[in-house]
Amino acid sequence: MTLDARWTQVLREEFAADIRALADAYPDERSLYIPVRELAVTDTRLASDIPRQPERSQEAAEAALHDIELPERNVPLGLANVRFTDLPASETFTVGGFSPADTMSRLIDVEGQITKRTEVNPKLQLGAFSCLRCETLTRVTQPPSGMMREPNECAGCELQGPFRLKEAQSEWTNHQKIRLQQPPEQAQGETENIDVHVSGDLAGDDAIEGGTRVTVTGRVTPVYNKGKVVWKKQLIGQAVTTEEDSFAEIDTDAYAEEIETIRTHPNTARLLVSEFAPGHAGDEHIKLALLLQLFGGWARESDGGRYYRGDSHIYLLGDPGTDKTGLLERAYELSPRGAITDGTGSSAPASPQRSRRTRFRMSSGRSTPARSS
Incomplete structure (x- = not known):
């Protein structure tokens, strides 16, 4: 069985519901997502080929997807993409x-x-280049990033240009660059x-x-x-x-009794402070401050028109060995989407760095990202 035939069989047998859902949303949505670990249960060979030969696997999977007919929907998926997710550990x-x-x-x-x-910018996907000598159009597939690729020679007069890009006759797609960090x-x-x-x-x-x-x-x-x-x-x-x-997946009903106990306690703040880092004796005022920061305030405006954000920032000072880190680690454990970092390798709050586009740019130092709600 050929590679295309195997992909056709797998898509029809294992991803039929996903393909129908894609057809219902097409062309607003154009991607069929295939979890590789799920695919491995059905076809180990196809799944193992994906990390080693991603372009070949994607081309074969998309060719199979484009050939699948859905008579009940009558929606051709000729421009649909296949995207792989959930690779092995x-x-x-x-x-x-x-x-x-x-x-x-x-x-x-x-x-x-x-x-x-x-921001999302247009990216040249298939460039149509007109020869300035004979006006023949030569189309060239462009790389995923980097410099624009021109024809090596004209398809008409077979000379090496010069060429001019014809924007209206070229194919474009949306493009965005993101930076991922630890x-x-x-x-x-x-x-x-x-x-x-x-x-x-x-x-x-x-x-x-x-x-x-x-x-x-x-x-x-x-x-x-x-x-x-x-x-x-x-x-x-x-x-x-x-x-x-x-x-987000926590079943709050399972904690209904505990929540009610806390709500009806005569001194809720004292109860929570006693349960915050119980191995750390004393410093109740610090524990209370950290708890209040975890709960957060609310944005409000005074009668005089002054705006209060409701955010709380704590600068914790103390002698060495007083377990400041332990208190902060406890706050980190309790905080959804929390992050904790130390000063190792930290730079100044801001420093000038060279930039390719401008002579210099200001780069921020290490800081803990804000918690989004």
Whole structure:
């Protein structure tokens, strides 16, 4: 059985419901997501080929998807994409936790936190170039990132240009670049990061928000570095999966009695303070301050028009050995989406750095991201 035939069989037998759902939402949604671990249960060979040969696997899967007919919906899926997610544990890494040389051109999962994102811009996907000598159009598929690729020679007069890009006759797609870095609690010294290029319906996706912890499925590719033998690395993103909040899955009904006990207690604050880091004796005022910070205030405006954000910031000072870290770690354990970091490798609050576009830019130092609600 050919590769295309195997993909056709798997899609029809295992992902029929997903394909029908895609057809119902098409063309507003254009991507069929295939979890590789789920695929491995049905076809181990197809699943094992995906990390090693991602482009070949995607081309075969998309060819099979485009050929599938849905008579009851009569919706051709000729422009639909296949995106792989949920790779095996052996192909899952943190930012900076993989060898670029060993994973080059492979599809991997990278876990990290989005720190920067560009706006969504048009990206040239298939360039139509007109020869300035004979006006013949030559079409050239463009790379996922980097410099525009022109024809080597004209398809008409067979001369090497010059050429002019015809924007209206070219094919375009959406593009966005994001920066993924280690979460603060994983960073040792300087924080590592990697740039990720996403395109198509993935650009501008709701999952791509600053501060969000995500798993990016992408292909590791090198970035040409001006003739040097040491190149930079990047990811050509194929899918972005938001890290699910464990607290969102908590069954609050199971804790109804405890919540009611706390609510009806004559001194709720004292009760919570006694349960906050019970192994730490004393310092009730510090525990209360940390608890109040965890609950947070509320934004309000006074009668005089002054605005209060309701945010609380604590600067905790003390002698060595007084368990300041223990108190902060306890607050981190209790805080949804919390993050904890120390000063190791921290820079100044802001420092000037060279920029490719401008002579200098200001770069912020290490700080703990705000907790989003």
